[in-house]
Amino acid sequence: MTEPEPVPEPVPGPVLEVASLVKRFGTFTAVDDVGFTLMPGASLGIVGESGSGKTTTARVLAGLEEPTSGTVTLAGETVTGRSRRDRLRRARLLQMIFQDPYGSFDPRQTIAESVAEPLRLHAPGSRKQHRARAAELLDQVGLSRRAGQSPPRDLSGGQRQRAAIARALAVRPRVLVLDEAVAALDVSIQAQILTLLEELRAGTGIAYVFVSHDLGVVRHITDEVLVMRHGRVVERGATEHVLRTPRHPYTRLLLDSIPSPDWDLDRVARDRVARDRRALDLADRQATPAPKGETTC
Amino acid sequence: MNVLDIAGLRLSVGDVPLLADVTVRVGRAETVGLVGESGSGKSLTSRAALGMFPRGARVTGHVTAAGVDVLAAGRGALRDLRRTRAAMVFQDPRASINPVRRVGDYLTEGLRASGVPAREAAARALDLLDQVGIRDPGRAVRRHPHEFSGGMLQRVVIAGALAAEPDLLLADEPTTALDVTTQAEVVALLKRLQRDRGTGMLFVTHDLDLAAAVCDRVYVMYAGRVVEEAPSAGLFRAPAHPYTRALLEASPSARGERAEIRAIRGRPRSLAEAPSGCSFRDRCPLADDACARKVPDIRPHGTSLVACLRPQEVTP
Ligand SMILES: Nc1ncnc2c1ncn2[C@@H]1O[C@H](COP(=O)(O)OP(=O)(O)O)[C@@H](O)[C@H]1O
Ligand SMILES: Nc1ncnc2c1ncn2[C@@H]1O[C@H](COP(=O)(O)OP(=O)(O)O)[C@@H](O)[C@H]1O
Ligand code: SF4
Ligand SMILES: [Mg+2]
Ligand SMILES: [Mg+2]
Numbered sequence: 320m321t322e323p324e325p326v327p328e329p330v331p332g333p334v335l336e337v338a339s340l341v342k343r344f345g346t347f348t349a350v351d352d353v354g355f356t357l358m359p360g361a362s363l364g365i366v367g368e369s370g371s372g373k374t375t376t377a378r379v380l381a382g383l384e385e386p387t388s389g390t391v392t393l394a395g396e397t398v399t400g401r402s403r404r405d406r407l408r409r410a411r412l413l414q415m416i417f418q419d420p421y422g423s424f425d426p427r428q429t430i431a432e433s434v435a436e437p438l439r440l441h442a443p444g445s446r447k448q449h450r451a452r453a454a455e456l457l458d459q460v461g462l463s464r465r466a467g468q469s470p471p472r473d474l475s476g477g478q479r480q481r482a483a484i485a486r487a488l489a490v491r492p493r494v495l496v497l498d499e500a501v502a503a504l505d506v507s508i509q510a511q512i513l514t515l516l517e518e519l520r521a522g523t524g525i526a527y528v529f530v531s532h533d534l535g536v537v538r539h540i541t542d543e544v545l546v547m548r549h550g551r552v553v554e555r556g557a558t559e560h561v562l563r564t565p566r567h568p569y570t571r572l573l574l575d576s577i578p579s580p581d582w583d584l585d586r587v588a589r590d591r592v593a594r595d596r597r598a599l600d601l602a603d604r605q606a607t608p609a610p611k612g613e614t615t616c
Numbered sequence: 617m618n619v620l621d622i623a624g625l626r627l628s629v630g631d632v633p634l635l636a637d638v639t640v641r642v643g644r645a646e647t648v649g650l651v652g653e654s655g656s657g658k659s660l661t662s663r664a665a666l667g668m669f670p671r672g673a674r675v676t677g678h679v680t681a682a683g684v685d686v687l688a689a690g691r692g693a694l695r696d697l698r699r700t701r702a703a704m705v706f707q708d709p710r711a712s713i714n715p716v717r718r719v720g721d722y723l724t725e726g727l728r729a730s731g732v733p734a735r736e737a738a739a740r741a742l743d744l745l746d747q748v749g750i751r752d753p754g755r756a757v758r759r760h761p762h763e764f765s766g767g768m769l770q771r772v773v774i775a776g777a778l779a780a781e782p783d784l785l786l787a788d789e790p791t792t793a794l795d796v797t798t799q800a801e802v803v804a805l806l807k808r809l810q811r812d813r814g815t816g817m818l819f820v821t822h823d824l825d826l827a828a829a830v831c832d833r834v835y836v837m838y839a840g841r842v843v844e845e846a847p848s849a850g851l852f853r854a855p856a857h858p859y860t861r862a863l864l865e866a867s868p869s870a871r872g873e874r875a876e877i878r879a880i881r882g883r884p885r886s887l888a889e890a891p892s893g894c895s896f897r898d899r900c901p902l903a904d905d906a907c908a909r910k911v912p913d914i915r916p917h918g919t920s921l922v923a924c925l926r927p928q929e930v931t932p
Contacts, residue, residue: 368795475883505653505822507880510866514879532795534870539877562870576796577870578829580852584804587797 332395334359334493334526335380335413340389342375342550349375351550354389359493362520362527364541364558366534366573372550373530377498380528381415382406394493411441414492418499420483424471430482431457431467437489456485460515477508484515488525496528501536513540534577538562546570618643618680619784619816620665625677627660629670632888635660635840636911638677642784645814647807649831649848651821653863653884656837658820662786665818666702667694682783700730703777707789709769712776713761719745720757723776730780744775748805767798771805778809785810788820803830824867828852836860839895840887841911843923850919856927857920858900894924902929 335357342350350372357363365373378384380391382398390397393412398405417423424433435446435453442449457467460481466474474482480500487495497516501509513536519525531537537544537558544561546554546569554567565571575587620642627635635657642648650658663669664679667686679686682701684693698704706712713722723741728734738757745753748771761769770790777785787806791799807830810817821827827834827848834851836844836859844857855861865878882899891898893908900907906925917927924930 368797477883505884506824506863506866507653508883510868510877510879511881513868513877533868535868538870538874539868559874572797574870576800578800578803578823578826579871580828580849582800582829584800584807587800587804 333357333392334394335528336390336392337380338390338392340376340379340391341387342372342379342384343387349550350379350386352389353545353547353550353552355545355552355555357494357526357528360520360524360526361543362529362541364537364544365528365530365547366532366537366544367547368532368573371547373532373547374498375550376547377415377496377528377530380494380496381413382409383415407441410437410492411490412492413494413496414487414490416480416483416487416495416497416500418502419476420479421471423483424479426471429468429470430462430474433471434467434482434486434489437486441490452489453485456489457482459488459519460485461511475508477504477511480504480512481515484512484519488519488523491523492525494526494528496530498530499532500529502531502533509536516540534562534573546573617683619682620818621678621680622661622664623678625661625664625679626675627664627669628674629672633840634670634673634887635664636887638664638837638840638842640818640835640842642816642818644783644816645810646833647810647817647819647831649819649821649827649834650837651824651827651834651863652837653822655839655884655886657840657887658822658837659788661837662704662788662818662820665784665786666698666704699726700780701782702784702786703780703782704786704788705770705773705777705790707792709766709773710761712773713769715761717760718757719759719761719764719772722761722772723757723779726776726779740779741775744779745772747778747809748772748775749801750775767794767802770794770802774802774805774809778813778815781813782815785815785817786820787817789822790819791826792821792823799826824852824863825869836863839885839890841895841923842914843896844920845914845922846918846920854918854931855920856917856922856930857896857924858902858930859896861930862899862901902926 333356338354340350340353353376355363365376367373375384379386393409398409431453434456435449438449438452462478462481462485466478471479501512504512520527529537529541541558544558545552546567548569554561554570561570562574565574618641622638622640625635625638638661640661650661652658665681667689669675675687681697684697720741723744724737727737727740741757742753745756750756750768750771764772791802794802819830831848833847835842836857838859844860851860852864855864862880866880868877880899893910894912897903897907912923912925914921914923918931
């Protein structure tokens with residue numbers, strides 16, 4: 320059995336720290352002073368409507384986007400470098416899963432070969448050893464041997480997401496950043512993937528940053544949550560607490576907008592008008608950001 | 617009188633069966649849901665209401681929409697049905713609107729075609745945009761689709777669908793691409809307009825919570841068949857089909873008590889891939905040999921009509 324080169328065990332403490340993160344595209348600020356701390360094995364949700372800056376935040380964490388300012392610290396080390404060594408180190412600690420992983424698989428390779436690919440980059444050992452480890456990973460995510468021998472186009476959406484998770488786990492990362500990872504899946508398949516993610520977290524102590532527009536999904540897969548609007552964190556706290564006793568009007572609007580049998584559409588419409596942009600923006604400005612370095616979230 | 621009556625609809629392309637024995641009815645002023653996972657046949661069924669079938673499809677059964685016998689109707693009658701008596705709203709508003717034409721032209725062309733004078737059509741377009749909550753309709757009619765956000769453009773499409781005051785509105789995942797707050801507004805709009813005009817609506821969605829919130833009655837589809845039909849309240853409180861219950865248990869909810877979700881084994885199937893007998897039996901926790909013998913008949917159980925041999929084991 321091959322193991323990836325051991326990453327030095329960090330001093331016990333957060334596995335991921337994000338401080339004062341800002342990302343501008345030209346004059347437009349997509350991410351505005353976002354900060355949080357993630358402990359090993361924790362699961363943090365980032366929710367908000369489209370355009371609120373969730374994906375940009377996730378991409379900065381994964382090193383796919385350079386922050387305008389602010390820091391990302393992984394296992395105690397600030398990861399800013401763009402050298403090959405720095406990128407490999409970051410990839411060893413943190414992996415990302417996208418909504419549709421189809422484009423990230425080489426269409427000419429079998430799924431098993433794609434899953435073995437990161438091992439070639441990160442782990443010593445022979446091809447045979449890598450193949451064995453890939454088989455083990457596919458088994459861990461519930462993919463059959465037959466699915467492993469297939470090209471990506473022959474897999475269903477759920478199977479492809481399992482394969483993406485297997486490949487991300489190959490290097491035994493400490494953090495998985497998932498961006499709308501179950502959004503495109505049918506509800507029965509979504510439940511399978513959520514269950515798999517729960518088992519993996521319990522079994523390996525991996526930590527999640529789970530980006531989603533779906534509050535129901537976030538409730539089931541995270542312990543803490545950030546609510547983003549216009550690039551800013553407007554509310555944060557324990558997921559269950561935030562959903563039951565939302566304090567920011569925007570969080571309340573999001574919750575009221577979720578359909579339910581006693582859904583009062585006229586009220587939602589009135590709420591939306593009453594809490595129109597000005598009121599919300601005012602609340603935005605008044606919402607005090609949590610003190611830097613605080614570990615509540 | 618129902619505004620939509622689909623009975624015993626079978627549809628196949630070549631030797632691939634896609635729908636079997638689909639029965640769906642929508643009354644005047646009623647909102648009826650069609651729910652199920654992808655590939656279950658929701659879109660094929662709703663398009664059948666307007667006589668829109670896949671190329672080379674063989675169709676049998678019975679479809680009456682707004683008084684028109686769709687399977688017997690000629691091209692002219694179908695065109696007339698789609699233009700004046702039944703309208704459709706799809707998931708992606710950008711697919712319904714010609715991107716190079718102005719929104720005003722989009723709204724007036726149907727009215728003009730049915731003989732409304734240009735001036736009156738223009739005035740109606742302004743009025744419709746106002747009704748769907750678009751600010752400054754006078755400017756909006758001169759704009760092009762790309763100048764609108766997805767939510768705003770979906771309102772424009774709804775305005776177009778309602779221009780002819782149809783008896784029947786087919787809405788196929790009309791809010792799936794929208795944010796929740798926008799979804800709530802668009803649904804509120806659909807419901808209000810429907811209430812005001814007595815339009816019957818077939819509301820297609822994969823979202824059970826949305827169906828529960830919006831619909832009076834719901835059909836659950838699986839692998840090209842209807843497996844359960846019930847009033848919304850009954851369906852969600854006391855599902856009769858194992859698939860319906862499994863879907864509810866698999867759906868995470870943001871409100872109420874936090875309940876564990878339960879995954880369903882396997883994946884959704886199309887009719888062609890489904891096992892013989894009960895289509896759900898390879899995923900059903902209650903399946904036994906009897907379930908393989910024949911497709912279960914539809915029968916009443918509680919407030920439901922259900923195609924399962926043992927609904928009493930789902931909800932007594
Ligand atoms: N590469 C880019 N260039 C310019 N603007 C961008 C870029 N990426 C994202 N944005 C903008 O940043 C905002 C936040 O986008 P995103 O992070 O994708 O939000 P979310 O994932 O919450 O929907 C949006 O207004 C989007 O248009
Ligand atoms: N034009 C077509 N030709 C052949 N098969 C089709 C065609 N349209 C849809 N199908 C198949 O019919 C089944 C039902 O499709 P659809 O009604 O679109 O499902 P849903 O809307 O419930 O997701 C699917 O298996 C789909 O692949
Ligand atoms: S008929 Fe049998 S297999 Fe089909 S849903 Fe009922 S119990 Fe399950
Ligand atoms: Mg995004
Ligand atoms: Mg469809």
